[in-house]
Amino acid sequence: MSERTAAERPGRIDAVPVRHPLRWVAVAVIAVLVAMFLNMIFTNEAFNWSFVFEAMQQTPVLRGLWMGTVLVTALAMVVGISGGVILAVMRLSPNPVLSSVAWVFTWFFRSVPRLVLLTTMGALGILFQQGLSIGVPFGKQIMSLLGVDSSLTFLTLDANQIFAGIWGGVIGLGLSEAAYMAEIARAGIMSVDRGQAEAAEAIGMSRGQTMRRIVLPQAMRVIVPPTGNETIAMVKDTSLLIGLPLSNELFYQLSSIGSRTYQVFPAFVAAILFYLAITSIFMVGQYFLEKRFGRGFGQPSGAADGRIARLLGRSQQH
Numbered sequence: 133m134s135e136r137t138a139a140e141r142p143g144r145i146d147a148v149p150v151r152h153p154l155r156w157v158a159v160a161v162i163a164v165l166v167a168m169f170l171n172m173i174f175t176n177e178a179f180n181w182s183f184v185f186e187a188m189q190q191t192p193v194l195r196g197l198w199m200g201t202v203l204v205t206a207l208a209m210v211v212g213i214s215g216g217v218i219l220a221v222m223r224l225s226p227n228p229v230l231s232s233v234a235w236v237f238t239w240f241f242r243s244v245p246r247l248v249l250l251t252t253m254g255a256l257g258i259l260f261q262q263g264l265s266i267g268v269p270f271g272k273q274i275m276s277l278l279g280v281d282s283s284l285t286f287l288t289l290d291a292n293q294i295f296a297g298i299w300g301g302v303i304g305l306g307l308s309e310a311a312y313m314a315e316i317a318r319a320g321i322m323s324v325d326r327g328q329a330e331a332a333e334a335i336g337m338s339r340g341q342t343m344r345r346i347v348l349p350q351a352m353r354v355i356v357p358p359t360g361n362e363t364i365a366m367v368k369d370t371s372l373l374i375g376l377p378l379s380n381e382l383f384y385q386l387s388s389i390g391s392r393t394y395q396v397f398p399a400f401v402a403a404i405l406f407y408l409a410i411t412s413i414f415m416v417g418q419y420f421l422e423k424r425f426g427r428g429f430g431q432p433s434g435a436a437d438g439r440i441a442r443l444l445g446r447s448q449q450h
Contacts, residue, residue, distance in 0.1 A: 180398040187395075187402045193385045197406060200381030201370045204301050209363055211306025216313020221343065223318050234314065241311035246304070251375035253295045253304045260291035298380065301373045309366060316358045320351030352425040360418030364411050371403075382406055 173179055187193060222234035241249070294300060324347050332342040371383040378384065383403050390399025 178397055179401060180395060183393075183395050183398045184402045184405070187386060187389050187399055188406065190385070190389065193382065193389070193402075196380050196382040196385040199298060200301070200373055200378060200384070201367060201406075201410065204298060204305065204370050204373065204381075205363070205366045207302040208305035208309055209366055211302060212309025212313045212362070212366075213359065215306065215310030216315075217317045217348075219310060219314035220317035220321055223314065224321060238311045238314050241308045244308075246308050246369055247372045247375050249308055250301065250304045250372055253300050254376040256295040257292040296376055296378075298378065300376050301370070301378055304376075305366065305369060309362060312362060313359065316362070317351070317355055320353075320355035321347055323354045324350045356421050356425050357418070360414065360421065363418070364414050367410050367414065368407060 219234045219237060222230040223238070225231055225234075295303070321343075328346055328350070329342050332346045333339070337345070370381060373381045374384050386399045386403045387396075390396040393399075
């Protein structure tokens with residue numbers, strides 16, 4: 133019986149790998165294109181690499197890099213992320229007034245192009261020729277009815293310094309970013325199972341505590357990747373600060389050098405190299421953030437339920 137069974141078994145199969153000749157054709161085509169590109173950038177005199185590296189070392193360019201690009205990006209993202217989270221919570225609020233205000237804000241700043249927004253902000257000084265006054269609305273009219281010559285103004289600021297400088301860029305880009313971050317944060321919050329929020333509220337946690345301790349930590353897994361993309365986009369959008377106009381900005385300074393020396397193309401190449409370096413650094417940071425906030429995702433449900441139970445128990449003790 134065993135001999136019959138052994139005879140009926142199939143023999144050893146010598147599998148032949150499937151050949152893919154088109155792969156080698158694609159590799160050859162890509163190799164030729166890469167070689168042509170390298171030949172162009174190293175042999176074409178229009179690049180003028182000596183001028184490129186010389187322009188990148190100029191003090192005004194480095195100042196524009198740190199102040200107009202890096203600093204504005206960091207501050208604008210702080211404004212955008214914090215404002216976006218607040219707007220997302222407002223959008224999801226059962227209060228119709230808060231929800232409507234957040235929707236109108238998001239609708240407006242998502243509709244206006246950033247270059248148009250920054251250019252308009254640079255001209256806002258015409259609305260506040262006497263300064264930007266902070267105080268009671270219609271205070272002067274109210275006090276005049278009482279026979280008192282006062283405007284109930286607590287503080288007056290120079291509108292041109294606020295809206296036309298670096299702070300104008302931070303405010304304009306930050307408010308615009310907040311509108312996009314609001315939708316990103318709202319998607320992250322909605323990705324968390326509603327039952328977890330209900331369980332937190334059932335043990336006595338307030339809506340704010342539930343949002344801070346239960347919902348937002350889990351929503352970060354969804355929020356971090358698009359936030360990293362928005363940060364990288366913000367680095368590039370700082371080149372739009374020319375609309376204010378703002379002179380302490382990387383692309384503005386390199387464009388000025390190119391115009392003065394009639395080396396416009398090498399100056400643009402220098403700007404590209406700077407933007408490539410900055411965005412590469414942010415991409416590395418984004419990778420580690422995604423890795424950190426993605427811990428535990430995909431683990432068995434028991435492990436996740438155990439972490440949630442420990443978190444709820446710790447909150448209940450407080």
